[in-house]
Amino acid sequence: MNKPLSDGAGSDISTWQAFCATLKRDLVIAFKRKNDLLNPIMFFLIVVSLFPLGISPDPVELSKVSAGVVWVSALLASMLSLDNLYRADYEDGSLEQLLLSPQPLYFLVLAKNIAHWLISGLPVVVLSPLLAYMLYLPSEAYWTLVLTLMIGTPVLSLFGSIGVALTVGLGSRGLILAVIVLPLSTPVLIIGAKAVTDVMFGLPVGSHFALLGAILALALTMAPLASAAALRISVN
Amino acid sequence: MPSLQFSSLAEFLQMGGVYTFHIWAVYLLFAIFIGYNLMQPRMARRHFIREQKRRASRDAELASKSRENINS
Amino acid sequence: MWLWFSKLGSPRWFYELSNKWLPWLYVAMMVLMSVGLLWALLFVPEDYQQGQTIRIMYVHVPVASISLACFPLMAVAGTITLVWKMKLADMVAKSVAPIGAWFTGLALASGAIWGDQIWGTWWAWDARLTSLLIQFFLFIGVIALRSAIESQDAAAKACAILAIVGAINVPIIKYSVEWWNTLHQPASDFSMDPVAPNPPEVWVPLLIMISAVYVFFVIALILRTRNEILQRERRSQWVIDLVSREKSV
Numbered sequence: 001m002n003k004p005l006s007d008g009a010g011s012d013i014s015t016w017q018a019f020c021a022t023l024k025r026d027l028v029i030a031f032k033r034k035n036d037l038l039n040p041i042m043f044f045l046i047v048v049s050l051f052p053l054g055i056s057p058d059p060v061e062l063s064k065v066s067a068g069v070v071w072v073s074a075l076l077a078s079m080l081s082l083d084n085l086y087r088a089d090y091e092d093g094s095l096e097q098l099l100l101s102p103q104p105l106y107f108l109v110l111a112k113n114i115a116h117w118l119i120s121g122l123p124v125v126v127l128s129p130l131l132a133y134m135l136y137l138p139s140e141a142y143w144t145l146v147l148t149l150m151i152g153t154p155v156l157s158l159f160g161s162i163g164v165a166l167t168v169g170l171g172s173r174g175l176i177l178a179v180i181v182l183p184l185s186t187p188v189l190i191i192g193a194k195a196v197t198d199v200m201f202g203l204p205v206g207s208h209f210a211l212l213g214a215i216l217a218l219a220l221t222m223a224p225l226a227s228a229a230a231l232r233i234s235v236n
Numbered sequence: 237m238p239s240l241q242f243s244s245l246a247e248f249l250q251m252g253g254v255y256t257f258h259i260w261a262v263y264l265l266f267a268i269f270i271g272y273n274l275m276q277p278r279m280a281r282r283h284f285i286r287e288q289k290r291r292a293s294r295d296a297e298l299a300s301k302s303r304e305n306i307n308s
Numbered sequence: 309m310w311l312w313f314s315k316l317g318s319p320r321w322f323y324e325l326s327n328k329w330l331p332w333l334y335v336a337m338m339v340l341m342s343v344g345l346l347w348a349l350l351f352v353p354e355d356y357q358q359g360q361t362i363r364i365m366y367v368h369v370p371v372a373s374i375s376l377a378c379f380p381l382m383a384v385a386g387t388i389t390l391v392w393k394m395k396l397a398d399m400v401a402k403s404v405a406p407i408g409a410w411f412t413g414l415a416l417a418s419g420a421i422w423g424d425q426i427w428g429t430w431w432a433w434d435a436r437l438t439s440l441l442i443q444f445f446l447f448i449g450v451i452a453l454r455s456a457i458e459s460q461d462a463a464a465k466a467c468a469i470l471a472i473v474g475a476i477n478v479p480i481i482k483y484s485v486e487w488w489n490t491l492h493q494p495a496s497d498f499s500m501d502p503v504a505p506n507p508p509e510v511w512v513p514l515l516i517m518i519s520a521v522y523v524f525f526v527i528a529l530i531l532r533t534r535n536e537i538l539q540r541e542r543r544s545q546w547v548i549d550l551v552s553r554e555k556s557v
Contacts, residue, residue, distance in 0.1 A: 170456050170457065179445070179449045226472070252354070281538070
């Protein structure tokens with residue numbers, strides 16, 4: 001991004017290059033600050049292991065709620081890490097640079113959202129079978145759990161990004177981010193958790209995946225637009 | 237033509253006896269809801285006007301005081 | 309057309325026009341509400357299944373159905389704010405949010421009370437109640453966002469975006485919740501469908517109550533919007549004149 005801009009509004013950098021540069025930059029920053037990388041996973045682990053303590057160690061009871069527990073914990077872990085998405089960039093002014101760049105903001109926001117998912121969503125997906133095992137999820141439901149999380153967690157990052165973009169300029173954000181984002185994420189939670197439960201009962205789950213996929217497609221096309229518009233409002 | 241369903245006031249208030257509380261609770265909530273949403277803007281408006289009047293009179297007072305200061 | 313449009317956008321014009329509308333709306337509400345309430349309470353025959361509790365329907369259904377209109381209305385007002393930067397639209401959007409929360413809250417409460425009779429429990433994760441609950445959370449989110457942002461202009465735009473995103477989400481939430489529960493237990497047991505094969509003496513008063521509550525909604529919205537206009541235009545001459553004409557209280 002250090003290349004000098006050529007004269008006029010155009011630049012030498014293509015949208016694709018800018019997309020990759022933004023993605024790479026966010027990933028590099030995350031890997032430099034190990035906490036950003038570790039905290040969502042640790043949070044996910046701790047929340048999931050609280051449930052057996054709160055409900056009961058009984059395998060039958062735990063396996064009934066296991067799908068929901070893993071899904072809700074993934075949702076909360078995604079929420080927790082959302083603040084990293086624009087906060088630091090807002091404070092050091094690089095967010096303003098991003099808004100001023102000649103590239104379409106849609107792709108830059110998308111790159112940041114994908115980076116957020118790679119940092120906070122993907123580890124959760126990878127870790128989920130282990131936690132499902134600890135919660136006695138029947139083995140035939142493992143793949144469904146992983147796949148629904150794989151489709152569902154990007155939606156959580158994309159929706160969450162809108163909430164963060166709307167609140168990034170606020171001094172005291174408190175719980176407002178959760179109040180805005182959680183209701184928006186309910187459809188993904190409902191469908192994802194239900195797919196896993198249905199597999200446990202031997203029901204077909206094709207329609208669940210179709211619905212999740214449709215929501216992901218909708219979120220991919222619309223959510224970065226809303227995030228971009230929200231960022232422009234918050235930063236000025 | 238619809239006909240009256242209750243023969244006495246007591247019967248009306250009882251609403252069949254089994255679910256008296258449920259029915260009247262809903263209508264009570266409805267009354268509170270209507271009353272609040274009509275009264276709240278009215279109170280807010282009165283508050284606004286009182287506030288603006290006070291501000292206006294204070295401004296007038298300040299203006300006359302500063303005029304006196306200049307004159308003296 | 310554009311002249312009309314810019315005139316409509318003028319808060320002062322709206323304020324003065326609503327002065328003329330309000331008395332008529334009050335009369336319409338009083339007439340519709342008293343006819344509807346008297347009919348619902350006194351004349352509607354007992355339902356063969358629900359008995360007298362059928363009378364709860366005449367509060368619950370109008371309130372619930374109008375609460376569903378609030379989010380789309382807020383999204384439309386938000387779009388107008390973003391595209392045409394019309395001040396009045398944002399004042400309406402700001403006023404709809406608390407009214408929508410009230411409507412949704414009452415729909416939930418009356419639904420719960422009715423549910424105690426139909427299902428034998430105050431709260432059931434019935435599809436419609438659940439989606440109302442999530443809609444209630446969405447309204448709270450919009451109100452919280454509005455009060456958290458200090459700059460009025462930024463708050464207007466941010467809430468407009470949230471309203472649009474929410475309005476796109478509301479049908480998705482509704483369908484996913486319905487789909488989630490209807491597979492669990494048969495919907496027929498839980499069906500609160502009001503306009504099932506019912507005789508006219510049941511649904512005519514319902515229609516009257518729905519229109520009464522609609523008029524009430526419009527009145528509440530206008531009253532709140534008028535206050536918002538006064539608040540935001542308090543430095544302009546016409547509001548100063550209006551305040552000085554008002555007698556002291």
